[in-house]
Amino acid sequence: MTELVERAFEGDRRALARLLSLVESGGPLARQALVELFPHTGQAHIVGMTGAPGVGKSSLVSVLAKVYRQRGRKVGIIAVDPTSPFTGGAILGDRIRMQDLSGDPGVFIRSMATRGSLGGLAWATRDAIKVLDAAGYQLILVETVGAGQSEVDIAAAADTTVVVTVPGLGDDVQAIKAGILEIADVFAVNKADLPGADQVTAALRMMLNLGASRPHQVWHHRTRMDMPALGASRDEPGWTPSICKTVALRGDGVAELADAIEHHREYLAETGLRQVRERARIRADFLDLLRHELLDRLLERVASEQVESLIDRVMARELDPYTAAGMVLGEDVKREM
Amino acid sequence: MTELVERAFEGDRRALARLLSLVESGGPLARQALVELFPHTGQAHIVGMTGAPGVGKSSLVSVLAKVYRQRGRKVGIIAVDPTSPFTGGAILGDRIRMQDLSGDPGVFIRSMATRGSLGGLAWATRDAIKVLDAAGYQLILVETVGAGQSEVDIAAAADTTVVVTVPGLGDDVQAIKAGILEIADVFAVNKADLPGADQVTAALRMMLNLGASRPHQVWHHRTRMDMPALGASRDEPGWTPSICKTVALRGDGVAELADAIEHHREYLAETGLRQVRERARIRADFLDLLRHELLDRLLERVASEQVESLIDRVMARELDPYTAAGMVLGEDVKREM
Numbered sequence: 001m002t003e004l005v006e007r008a009f010e011g012d013r014r015a016l017a018r019l020l021s022l023v024e025s026g027g028p029l030a031r032q033a034l035v036e037l038f039p040h041t042g043q044a045h046i047v048g049m050t051g052a053p054g055v056g057k058s059s060l061v062s063v064l065a066k067v068y069r070q071r072g073r074k075v076g077i078i079a080v081d082p083t084s085p086f087t088g089g090a091i092l093g094d095r096i097r098m099q100d101l102s103g104d105p106g107v108f109i110r111s112m113a114t115r116g117s118l119g120g121l122a123w124a125t126r127d128a129i130k131v132l133d134a135a136g137y138q139l140i141l142v143e144t145v146g147a148g149q150s151e152v153d154i155a156a157a158a159d160t161t162v163v164v165t166v167p168g169l170g171d172d173v174q175a176i177k178a179g180i181l182e183i184a185d186v187f188a189v190n191k192a193d194l195p196g197a198d199q200v201t202a203a204l205r206m207m208l209n210l211g212a213s214r215p216h217q218v219w220h221h222r223t224r225m226d227m228p229a230l231g232a233s234r235d236e237p238g239w240t241p242s243i244c245k246t247v248a249l250r251g252d253g254v255a256e257l258a259d260a261i262e263h264h265r266e267y268l269a270e271t272g273l274r275q276v277r278e279r280a281r282i283r284a285d286f287l288d289l290l291r292h293e294l295l296d297r298l299l300e301r302v303a304s305e306q307v308e309s310l311i312d313r314v315m316a317r318e319l320d321p322y323t324a325a326g327m328v329l330g331e332d333v334k335r336e337m
Numbered sequence: 338m339t340e341l342v343e344r345a346f347e348g349d350r351r352a353l354a355r356l357l358s359l360v361e362s363g364g365p366l367a368r369q370a371l372v373e374l375f376p377h378t379g380q381a382h383i384v385g386m387t388g389a390p391g392v393g394k395s396s397l398v399s400v401l402a403k404v405y406r407q408r409g410r411k412v413g414i415i416a417v418d419p420t421s422p423f424t425g426g427a428i429l430g431d432r433i434r435m436q437d438l439s440g441d442p443g444v445f446i447r448s449m450a451t452r453g454s455l456g457g458l459a460w461a462t463r464d465a466i467k468v469l470d471a472a473g474y475q476l477i478l479v480e481t482v483g484a485g486q487s488e489v490d491i492a493a494a495a496d497t498t499v500v501v502t503v504p505g506l507g508d509d510v511q512a513i514k515a516g517i518l519e520i521a522d523v524f525a526v527n528k529a530d531l532p533g534a535d536q537v538t539a540a541l542r543m544m545l546n547l548g549a550s551r552p553h554q555v556w557h558h559r560t561r562m563d564m565p566a567l568g569a570s571r572d573e574p575g576w577t578p579s580i581c582k583t584v585a586l587r588g589d590g591v592a593e594l595a596d597a598i599e600h601h602r603e604y605l606a607e608t609g610l611r612q613v614r615e616r617a618r619i620r621a622d623f624l625d626l627l628r629h630e631l632l633d634r635l636l637e638r639v640a641s642e643q644v645e646s647l648i649d650r651v652m653a654r655e656l657d658p659y660t661a662a663g664m665v666l667g668e669d670v671k672r673e674m
Contacts, residue, residue, distance in 0.1 A: 031659055038657035052389055275652075282658065283648050287632060289662050294631035295624060297666070311620050315612075320375035321619065322368055325626050329634070 005036050008135055013108065020110055020131050024124045034127060040134035042278065044076070045265050048142045048158030050183075055166045056190045058086060059248035060257070061141050062101050067258045068139050069106055076137030077101075077109045078128050080144040086111045108137060126157055126285065156284065159277060160264045162257070164188045165204075167196030184241050186260045192245035192253065204243050239267055302328055342373050345472055350445065357447055357468050361461045371464060377471035379615065381413070382602050383494065385479045387520075388501030393527045395423060396585035397501060397594070398478050399438050404595045405476050406443055413474030414438075414446045415465050417481040423448050445474060463494055463622065493621065496614060497601045499594070501525045502541075504533030521578050523597045529582035529590065541580050576604055639665055 004022070007015035023030045049057050049064075058079070065075045079086035086098060086109055101107050110128055125142065132140050142158060163184035189200050242260040246253035268274035299307070310327060313319040319327075341359070344352035360367045386394050386401075395416070402412045416423035423435060423446055438444050447465055462479065469477050479495060500521035526537050579597040583590035605611035636644070647664060650656040656664075 035657045035659050038659075039654045042654060279648065279652055282651050286644075286648055286651065286658050286661065289658055290635065290665060291628040291632045293662050293666060294635060295628045298627065298631060307623075311616065311623055314619050314623065315616055317376045317379060320372045321623050321626055322372050322375075324623065325630050328627060329630060 002036060005033055008131075009037075009040070011105070013105070016108060016131070016135055017110075019135075020128055023127045023131055024112075030127075034130065037131060037134035041130050042133065043136075044129075044133035044138055044140045045160065045261075046129060046133075046140045046142065046158045047261055048144060048161040049164060050144050050161065051164030051188075051190075055164045056248045057143050057164050058098070060164060060188060060190055060246060060254070061086075061143050062098055063248050063251050063254045064258060064261075065101055065107055065139075065141060066251075067254050069104060071258070073138045074106045074136055075108075076132035076135075076140040077107065078125060078132070078140065078142045079109070079111045080125055080142060086143065108132060108135075122157075123288075129157065156281065159268060159274060160185045160261050162186045162188055162261065164190050165200060166191040167194045167200050185239070185264045186241055186257070187243040188246050188257055189243060190246045190248055193247050193250075197245055201243050201245060208240055208243075238271070239264070298328070339373060342370055345468075346374075346377070348442070350442070353445060353468070353472055354447075356472075357465055360464045360468055361449075367464075371467065374468060374471035378467050379470065380473075381466075381470035381475055381477045382598075383466055383470075383477045383479065383496045384598055385481060385495030385498040386501060387481050387498065388525075388527075392501045392503045393585045394480050394501050395435070397525060397527055397583060397591070398423075398480050399435055400585050400588050400591045401595060401598075402438055402444055402476075402478060403588075404591050406441060408595070410475045411443045411473055412445075413469035413472075413477040414444065415449065415462060415469070415477065415479045416447070417449045417462055417479060423480065445469060445472075459494075460625075466494065493618065496605060496611060497522045497598055499523045499525055499598065501527050502537060503528040504531045504537050522576070522601045523578055523594070524580040525594055526580060526582045527585055530584050530587075534582055538580050538582060545577055545580075575608070576601070635665070 004015055004019055008019045019033060023033055049061055051057050061077060061079075065077060068075050077086065098109070102109060110132070112124055112128065129140055129142065161183050163186075165187065166189065187204055189197055189204070191197075242263065244253055244257040244260050246257055248254065265274075268277070307328065310319065310324040314321050314324050341352055341356055345356045356370060360370055386398055388394050398414060398416075402414060405412050414423065435446070439446060447469070449461055449465065466477055466479065498520050500523075502524065503526065524541055526534055526541070528534075579600065581590055581594040581597050583594055585591065602611075605614070644665065647656065647661040651658050651661050
């Protein structure tokens with residue numbers, strides 16, 4: 001076990017791939033590996049790239065990776081987007097375009113192929129980030145499909161969130177207004193050679209000026225302890241997202257995008273917000289871990305037939321789920337005494 | 338409390354709105370309300386409508402609601418999509434178009450305005466569905482932004498999932514291939530008066546034929562008990578999704594879409610899959626509830642300074658989160674003895 005982690009850290013790519021698979025699959029060995037590598041985490045700059053399908057996130061990720069390689073940084077790529085060429089989606093041409101990246105020992109690409117539910121994918125992504133971080137990848141690009149829940153989760157997992165858009169997406173400005181504005185640290189207007197790029201940029205700028213200070217994220221919380229730190233994590237006075245025009249396929253504007261990302265990284269470091277965000281992240285992970293651990297421990301003690309029979313009674317509306325939960329928990333307490 | 342539930346059930350719309358707000362905000366009163374209304378749930382047909390921003394989901398939802406009203410069904414609408422006119426996104430014209438719906442006492446519209454994290458939005462949506470179900474809304478349309486995690490979650494919460502697409506979305510067919518195919522029970526090709534509608538339809542049909550039996554959903558699970566029932570929930574031999582061409586703004590094809598949804602509802606009932614899906618849903622909810630309940634109970638016993646100081650030590654990499662969790666749990670066990 002320790003050997004696998006060691007070999008992954010020494011640059012053995014196969015060991016790293018196996019370590020990632022191990023960690024993603026969960027279980028006690030995954031746990032042990034994460035315990036071993038955890039002290040080495042916290043070094044990487046984690047950049048989330050989000051946006052609708054078709055805006056060219058993957059192309060941007062691969063060109064950005066090349067720019068960072070030229071600057072001497074090791075780059076990890078995690079594709080959570082099911083339409084990404086990294087994950088096997090998109091057209092063959094895209095996938096071929098990615099291949100020159102995969103020949104570079106300073107780049108490691110990981111596709112999150114499983115489509116998870118119940119936050120499973122979010123877990124797997126966060127753990128994969130930890131592995132690449134500990135293995136010495138200094139920049140970690142996480143590509144995810146935009147809009148909705150997933151991008152909020154990515155924003156929570158990333159130091160810097162880049163929202164990618166394109167001209168002519170129709171309602172995109174409205175879409176941005178509704179939700180994306182809150183999570184973007186940097187905007188990339190990709191395919192900026194298409195007509196309408198200036199309008200998108202102007203509209204974004206206008207909204208950013210209107211917003212002056214960005215609206216606070218309203219975190220929906222069920223557990224009293226989730227609230228304060230997370231609420232603070234996106235509360236950033238003084239940062240106005242930059243807007244970069246890019247043409248990923250030609251590489252135009254991508255160095256400037258890298259500069260904007262670096263600028264945000266410095267901002268986070270100087271203001272101490274990097275720590276605030278990291279603490280919120282560690283805290284949310286920790287509480288999540290406790291929840292799962294508690295349930296696992298409970299289910300080890302309670303007979304599974306008992307749980308299933310309670311579910312049957314809830315299904316038949318003889319019981320409500322809250323009372324049923326109370327019964328499992330009460331039962332559990334009784335057994336411990 | 339009971340009075341609020343009663344009044345909501347008697348058709349008092351204001352009481353219903355207050356009940357929904359109460360339930361979404363969580364806490365003991367919300368819990369009590371959910372306990373009271375739970376026996377009345379399980380009647381509604383829950384239809385998830387998902388797709389990229391700009392495909393016209395909201396228009397389709399409102400026309401579909403009208404069709405169902407003509408068929409004498411009470412309709413609840415839950416908009417989770419931040420770009421939906423129901424939630425305040427999109428352009429004024431859309432919102433005006435929705436207004437004739439809101440005058441109908443047989444329609445109730447609920448916007449999930451809070452943007453949650455940590456599954457908060459998923460919770461709130463599931464609870465809002467329960468409220469409308471118990472209050473006698475026979476069809477519940479849940480509008481959500483497509484692609485990524487959120488649509489998988491909606492598919493898990495819905496009886497029937499409608500994936501909405503439009504001609505000319507570029508990579509959309511690939512996007513569908515990668516992820517959406519697995520969750521769609523019915524396809525709507527909206528804006529079918531635009532060029533390319535036949536190509537999209539043909540491409541979908543081809544992929545459905547190729548797929549013959551749809552690929553099984555790979556559920557990423559961390560807790561051993563999450564797996565079996567959920568795995569079964571989307572395992573449906575014998576159902577081939579219908580493809581409906583619609584022009585929502587003119588109402589074209591929407592009655593046929595309603596027929597396709599009804600057809601799927603009958604299929605679920607006849608094959609017993611409705612129960613399979615419902616049980617998987619109740620089971621996942623129940624385990625989720627246990628997780629949160631367990632953490633709440635733990636945090637009542639453990640001093641919050643202790644938790645915060647452990648988080649500080651994790652942050653400083655003196656401790657890994659797993660060992661820290663073990664310390665809280667060990668501590669907890671000691672206190673109980």
